[in-house]
Amino acid sequence: MENILDRFLRYVAVDTQSDPESETQPSAAKELDLLRMLCKELQEMGVEATIDEYGYVMGHIPSNCGREDVPAIGFIAHADTAPDASGADIKPQIIKDYDGSDIDLKGVPGLALRVAEFPEMALYKGQTLITTDGTTLLGADDKAGIAEIMDAVQYIMNHPEFKHGDIRIGFTPDEEIGRGVVKFDVAKFGAKYAYTMDGGQIGELEYENFNAAGATVRIQGRNVHPGTAKGKMKNAILIGMELNSLLPVEQRPEYTEGYEGFFHLISFKGEVESATFSYIIRDHDMDLYEQKKQYMRDCVDFINRKYGEGTATVDIKHQYYNMRKEVEPHYHIVERAVKAMEMEAVKPHIQPIRGGTDGANLSFMGLPCPNIFAGGHNFHGKMEFIPLESMEKAAKVILNIISLYAQE
Numbered sequence: 001m002e003n004i005l006d007r008f009l010r011y012v013a014v015d016t017q018s019d020p021e022s023e024t025q026p027s028a029a030k031e032l033d034l035l036r037m038l039c040k041e042l043q044e045m046g047v048e049a050t051i052d053e054y055g056y057v058m059g060h061i062p063s064n065c066g067r068e069d070v071p072a073i074g075f076i077a078h079a080d081t082a083p084d085a086s087g088a089d090i091k092p093q094i095i096k097d098y099d100g101s102d103i104d105l106k107g108v109p110g111l112a113l114r115v116a117e118f119p120e121m122a123l124y125k126g127q128t129l130i131t132t133d134g135t136t137l138l139g140a141d142d143k144a145g146i147a148e149i150m151d152a153v154q155y156i157m158n159h160p161e162f163k164h165g166d167i168r169i170g171f172t173p174d175e176e177i178g179r180g181v182v183k184f185d186v187a188k189f190g191a192k193y194a195y196t197m198d199g200g201q202i203g204e205l206e207y208e209n210f211n212a213a214g215a216t217v218r219i220q221g222r223n224v225h226p227g228t229a230k231g232k233m234k235n236a237i238l239i240g241m242e243l244n245s246l247l248p249v250e251q252r253p254e255y256t257e258g259y260e261g262f263f264h265l266i267s268f269k270g271e272v273e274s275a276t277f278s279y280i281i282r283d284h285d286m287d288l289y290e291q292k293k294q295y296m297r298d299c300v301d302f303i304n305r306k307y308g309e310g311t312a313t314v315d316i317k318h319q320y321y322n323m324r325k326e327v328e329p330h331y332h333i334v335e336r337a338v339k340a341m342e343m344e345a346v347k348p349h350i351q352p353i354r355g356g357t358d359g360a361n362l363s364f365m366g367l368p369c370p371n372i373f374a375g376g377h378n379f380h381g382k383m384e385f386i387p388l389e390s391m392e393k394a395a396k397v398i399l400n401i402i403s404l405y406a407q408e
Contacts, residue, residue, distance in 0.1 A: 001154065004391050008130070008147040009092060012139040017087040018080035018177045025183055026055040026080070026173030034079045038171050041150065045157045047169070054183045055079075059169035060190065061156060065406045070165030073405055074191030075152070075398055076358055076369070077145030077198060078175030082380040085137040092138060093131045100125040105134030105382065113383060120201065120377060121385075128388040138384040140376030144391050145197030146171060148374065151391075152398040162399070163406045168194070172358055178214070178319040180358040186365045193333045195401065196359040199373040202390040203346050205337050207327040207370040209353040209360045210261065210282040211289040212319040215296050217243060219303075219312055223273040234307060236275035240268070243312060244277060246299040251292075259284045259352055261292060284322055284352055320356050323363035323370075330368045337372055340400035344393050372397060 014034040019027040026032060035055045042049035042059045049059040063070060081087035095103060100122055103113040111134040115121050121129075132138045149169060156162055168191040172180045175198075199206055221236030247263045249255070256262045261283025268277050281296065283289035293316050303312040327334065338348045353360075359369030375390025 001158070004147050004151040004395060005128075005130075005388055007150055008144060008391065011143040011146055012090050012092060015088040016080045016139075017083060018174045020083055020177040025179065027177060027179065028080075031055060031080050031173040035171060035173060038079070038146065038150070042153065042169065045154060047153060047157065049169070055173040056184055057169075057171040058189055059153070061153070061164070061167040061169070063165045064160065065163040065165055067165070067406075070405055071192035072166035072168055072190055073402060074168035074170055074189060074194030074367070074369075075149045076170040076172065076194055076196045076362070077149055077374075078142045078172045078180050078358060079146065080173050080176050081137060081139045081143075082141065082176040084380040085382060086135070087137055087139055090136045090139060091133040093133055095129045095131065098124055098127055098129045103129070103131055105132060107133030107135040108382075111382070113385060118378065118383070124387045124389075129385050130388060131385040132382050134382050137379075137381055138376070138386065140374060140384060140386040141379040142175070142198045142374060144374040144376055144386055144394070148197050148391055148394040148398060151395040152402075155395075155399060156402075162403070164402045165406050166190070167402060170194070175358050178212070178356070181361045181365070184362065184365070186362065186367050189367070191367060193330065194359070194362065194367050194369040195333075195337065196357045196369055196371045197374050197394060197398070198357045198359070199353075199371045200376060200379065201349075202373050202375050202387070202393060203341065203349040204373040205334065205341070205348050205350050205370065206353040207334055207350075208284060208324040209320070209322055209356050209371075210284055211286055211322050212356050213281045213289075213293055213316050214319055215279040215281055215293075215314055215316045217277040217279070217296075217300065217312060217314045219243070219270070219275045219277070220310060221273050221275065223271070233272070234311065235272050237270050237272065239303060239307060239311065240270065240275045240277050243299050243303050246302065247295075257354075261285070261288055263292065263296070281316070282354075286322070320360040321364060323360040326363035327368045327370055333368060334370055336401055336404050337370060337397070340397045340404060343400045344396050346393055346397065
């Protein structure tokens with residue numbers, strides 16, 4: 001029987017990086033490589049499973065507890081990895097019995113996970129850590145969540161004496177680019193409540209997230225030979241930099257925490273003639289979220305007053321809302337997750353997500369869906385790592401949640 005580590009390593013070997021520039025669903029055909037694999041694996045375990053034209057994998061394990069009052073519970077994870085760093089040719093490093101010291105990332109000379117920079121590493125002394133080699137991300141976001149769900153499914157299918165209600169399994173594409181559940185059929189999925197296994201450090205439990213938007217600012221410049229440019233040239237790069245300088249420095253991600261929102265410049269491309277600046281805008285508070293969007297528009301208006309109408313334009317697209325108001329009326333689903341963690345001697349840490357999950361949109365689609373730890377750290381980059389023991393605990397938390405619903 002395959003263990004959770006082998007399963008995780010097999011999943012991260014598949015490149016599933018989503019593409020924000022694509023208009024297709026899924027955004028990258030290569031995401032289907034893993035999604036089809038997962039559907040087949042579920043079927044081979046004896047689970048009723050399908051994959052649709054959009055890449056959604058849905059599995060169903062019928063109830064065996066003989067009770068009709070047990071709600072159908074879903075567990076969901078996303079298959080894509082972030083566009084922020086390469087997800088191809090990942091070479092994980094496995095550090096057994098971690099001694100608490102710095103870890104060299106051997107694919108890049110001189111690069112290391114340093115305890116002085118990432119003090120949380122010390123929490124895992126004596127455990128098995130899985131890191132990158134420094135050339136790619138790892139993909140624990142969210143292939144750890146997938147491995148944990150599949151490990152729990154394997155246990156259930158191999159232990160018919162384990163009592164449970166209806167269980168629904170979902171794997172999605174394109175979560176990292178904000179389109180993870182845009183075509184997800186909640187009614188077809190068939191769960192009354194669900195959990196995304198998409199959080200970070202062990203113990204994390206979240207039912208609040210940012211309100212989120214993406215903003216694309218385009219600057220139209222005027223390129224004139226620099227020898228005769230006086231009074232004529234409009235350098236789109238510099239004008240864009242000026243607009244960026246109008247945004248409050250203290251509201252950048254690197255200066256915020258907790259419930260504090262931010263403006264985050266995520267990409268830039270341009271020349272003197274034209275430039276594009278891409279941002280994400282985040283805030284837990286709806287009023288502050290709307291104020292941030294308006295502030296961005298005000299900055300564009302200022303640039304146009306200074307340099308001429310049409311110099312700057314902004315396209316702001318909503319991505320997702322804070323799921324708290326949809327989950328809180330069903331707070332028992334959070335309470336069961338707390339109890340399920342405590343059963344494994346995991347201390348629950350309820351906190352707001354400084355990001356988003358598929359669960360945010362699903363909650364507004366009628367499927368209340370808090371988020372549970374997958375166990376990883378430093379997602380989306382070459383410093384990503386995950387303790388094996390955190391994944392093992394997460395899989396047991398899934399089983400405990402299922403058992404608690406069947407018992408209660």
